[in-house]
Amino acid sequence: MAFIEAYVTNLGKYNEGELASEPLKFPTTTEEVQALLKRIGVDNIQYEEIFIADYDGDLPELNACLGEYESIDELNHLACLLSELDKSDLEKFEAAVASGEHTSGVGDLINLVENLDCYDFYIGVSDDETLGRIYAEDMELINIPENLRDYFDYEAYGRDMRINEDGGFVKGGFFLPNGSQFTEYYHGREDIPDEHKVFAYPQLSIREQMAAYKEVIDRFPQAAERPRPEQSHTDR
Numbered sequence: 231m232a233f234i235e236a237y238v239t240n241l242g243k244y245n246e247g248e249l250a251s252e253p254l255k256f257p258t259t260t261e262e263v264q265a266l267l268k269r270i271g272v273d274n275i276q277y278e279e280i281f282i283a284d285y286d287g288d289l290p291e292l293n294a295c296l297g298e299y300e301s302i303d304e305l306n307h308l309a310c311l312l313s314e315l316d317k318s319d320l321e322k323f324e325a326a327v328a329s330g331e332h333t334s335g336v337g338d339l340i341n342l343v344e345n346l347d348c349y350d351f352y353i354g355v356s357d358d359e360t361l362g363r364i365y366a367e368d369m370e371l372i373n374i375p376e377n378l379r380d381y382f383d384y385e386a387y388g389r390d391m392r393i394n395e396d397g398g399f400v401k402g403g404f405f406l407p408n409g410s411q412f413t414e415y416y417h418g419r420e421d422i423p424d425e426h427k428v429f430a431y432p433q434l435s436i437r438e439q440m441a442a443y444k445e446v447i448d449r450f451p452q453a454a455e456r457p458r459p460e461q462s463h464t465d466r
Contacts (some may be wrong), residue, residue, distance in 0.1 A: 231288050232255040232256065232287050232288055233256060233257070233287055233288060233289060233308075233309040233312040233313060234255070234256040234285065234287040234289075234296070234309045235254070235255050235256070235285065235286045235287040235288075236253065236254050236256070236281060236282045236284075236285055236287075236296075236300075236305060236451075236460060237251050237253050237283040237284045237285070237286070238251065238252060238253075238254050238266060238267075238270065238271050238278075238280050238282060238283075238302075239281055239282065239283040239413050240270045240271050240277050240280060241277070241279040241280055241281050242276070242278070242279060243270075243271060244281070244362070245417055246333045247422060248281075250270040250271050251270060251283050252266050252270055253286065254302075255258035255287075256287075256305050256306050256308075257306055257309075257310045257313055257426075258306055258307035258309075258428055259310040259335065259428055259455075260428045260429075260430050261350060261374045262428075263302060263428050263429055263430060264430055264433065265319075265430060265432070266337075267432050268432035270331070270437055270445050272330070272344070272412060272431070272432075272462070273431065273434060273438075274431035274432075275434075275443060275446065276445055278333055278431075279445040280302075281298045281299055281300050281446065282296070282297070282299070282300055283298075289312075289324060289327070291311070291324055291327040291401075292324075292327055292339070295327060295335075295339060296325070296333075296336060297335065297336075297368075300335075300336050301429070302338070302424065302428060302429040303419060303422055303427045303428060304336045304337065304419060304428050305336060305342060305421065306426050306428045307422045307423070307426040307427075308336055308339055308343065309315060310418055310426050311340065311343045311344070317458075318351075318353075319346050321351060321353060321402060321403075322346050322351040322405075322416075323342065323343060323346060323348065324401075324402065325349075325351045325400045325401075325405040326342055326346070326349055326351075326403055327342070328400040328405070329398055329400050329405050331349070337417075337418070338360035340416040341356060341412075341413075341414055341415060341416050344415045345410075345412050345413060345415075345463060346380040347410060348407060348408060348409075348410040348411070349405060349406065349407055349411050350354075350405070350406055350407060350408045351403055351405050352364065352403050352405075353402060353403040354402070354403055355404040356399055356402050356403065356404070357385075357388075357399075357456075358384075358385045358386075358389040358392060359384045359385040359388055360388070361391065361392060361393075361404055362383075362384035362385055362386070362387040362389075362391065363384050363387025363388070365387065365391050366382070366384060366387060366392065371391075373462060379432075382424070386453070390403070390433065392406075400432070400444070401428050407408035414435070431437040
């Protein structure tokens, strides 16, 4: 499963009017990153910078939360964390993203994965009446006499509980915070485990390096014609 698929694009070529872009599926490896960068011409000599032109992973709600200049290492760390979730937690994560919880960037999303126990998700619950029956009958949060159950307004009760609990219906069910403390475990790239760090420029042979430098000089001859610094008094 490709939790994230990013179209990695050569920024320098894009600014020159050429689109050099390929999809990269996460989780990924250093070798896959290097091979892709080489194919799109990012060699750390002629071209160094990249951006993400688009996202097309298996989690549509997640794609809209990711930006053009996300870190490859952070994207990989997020995807690795997602790959460790079981089906129910992955569904809860999707529901959290759909509800807009902690979705302002990849760092927020990483912390969201680490705090899924702060939320409850009732799969398949899509209306107030069903929700009201869950709260009243399954969870027994209200005592309804047997002879009055046919007359009880479960829809109104479910609506009140939804509002009071600050929950909401999203694709797939009913999502709500459960009152647990949300902890910020991730503060920046220094918190990424080494095994999740995958960004590296391609390893070029001497011949490839020389060809790249020659192309830079051919394109920007002024770079090879920099004025020599003035001699100091001790040099004269």
